[in-house]
Amino acid sequence: MTKIIDGKAISQKIKDELKEEVARKKGEGKEACLAVIQVGKYPASTVYVGNKKKACAYIGIDSQSYELPEETSQDELLSLIDKLNDDPKVTGILVQLPVPGHIDEDTIIKRISPLKDVDGFHPMSVGALCIGEKGFVSCTPAGVIKLLKYSDIEIAGKECVVIGRSNIVGKPMSLLLLRENGTVTVCHSKTKNLKEVCKRADILVVAIGRPKMINEEYIKDGAVVIDVGIHRMENGKLCGDVDYESVAPKCSAITPVPGGVGPMTIAMLMYNVVSAM
Ligand code: NAD
Numbered sequence: 001m002t003k004i005i006d007g008k009a010i011s012q013k014i015k016d017e018l019k020e021e022v023a024r025k026k027g028e029g030k031e032a033c034l035a036v037i038q039v040g041k042y043p044a045s046t047v048y049v050g051n052k053k054k055a056c057a058y059i060g061i062d063s064q065s066y067e068l069p070e071e072t073s074q075d076e077l078l079s080l081i082d083k084l085n086d087d088p089k090v091t092g093i094l095v096q097l098p099v100p101g102h103i104d105e106d107t108i109i110k111r112i113s114p115l116k117d118v119d120g121f122h123p124m125s126v127g128a129l130c131i132g133e134k135g136f137v138s139c140t141p142a143g144v145i146k147l148l149k150y151s152d153i154e155i156a157g158k159e160c161v162v163i164g165r166s167n168i169v170g171k172p173m174s175l176l177l178l179r180e181n182g183t184v185t186v187c188h189s190k191t192k193n194l195k196e197v198c199k200r201a202d203i204l205v206v207a208i209g210r211p212k213m214i215n216e217e218y219i220k221d222g223a224v225v226i227d228v229g230i231h232r233m234e235n236g237k238l239c240g241d242v243d244y245e246s247v248a249p250k251c252s253a254i255t256p257v258p259g260g261v262g263p264m265t266i267a268m269l270m271y272n273v274v275s276a277m
Contacts, residue, residue: 003253011267033062040070092118118272141173143264156181164207212243
């Protein structure tokens, strides 16, 4: 029988564990505060920012919210980041992406102090992950590793295939699987024989950004399939990059959309914020 990996339940468990850890650290006189910056009005971003603030309140840490107008200049945003970098009360800084086109995302990411880079996007954080040093890890791929661990799925020695090589999902995902001693293959838009490569996977992580692209023809019997994709269909329902209906019967375990990887991203953001306390 296929195991449905319940990201909602696992993320709740992690948040409850973090809540206890926050209480304990507060008892030692430690504090945490997450500063969240949003530039312009993107409806999806407003929902994400709201959820992040709610999660902070749930685990018992402060959050500050900066909602800046669309026309905010890059220099104004950089000055705010400098101010927050220097503020000892603020332990984590997050700029909700995307930012308006006149602001360069990379410049913004690089300005956040690596000590407060709770999204794990700063080159120092990525470099630390690459060479196996301590540092903040990008939340979505970190959440995938937690899902596998909480589901007692062994990674060491397994054939792991990641589809997607973005800086925030695919690349850190492959590094994390490597760190867990998986044998890792990374596929992308130029990969030849994608189906054949995917069919080798014991663990297949899909982060392509194309609704339901991966069907049963890409799956080895008994594989574990993790679907990072998230799309809203015309009927208003959500779906992933994996065609769940055809793939699920072939797998030993699979994440649903919604309720799989999605809830883990915020839980891992909270994990990063608490680790900075
Ligand atoms: P992206 O567009 O930056 O990267 C997509 C990757 O897929 C690229 O590296 C590209 O080379 C590869 N790709 C595209 N077409 C391909 C094809 N035909 N064959 C093989 N590879 C192909 O996307 P991203 O930011 O990495 O996000 C991927 C998906 O995950 C999206 O659906 C996104 O919405 C979702 N996502 C979900 C969460 C979450 O919290 N659940 C977080 C981040 C992203």
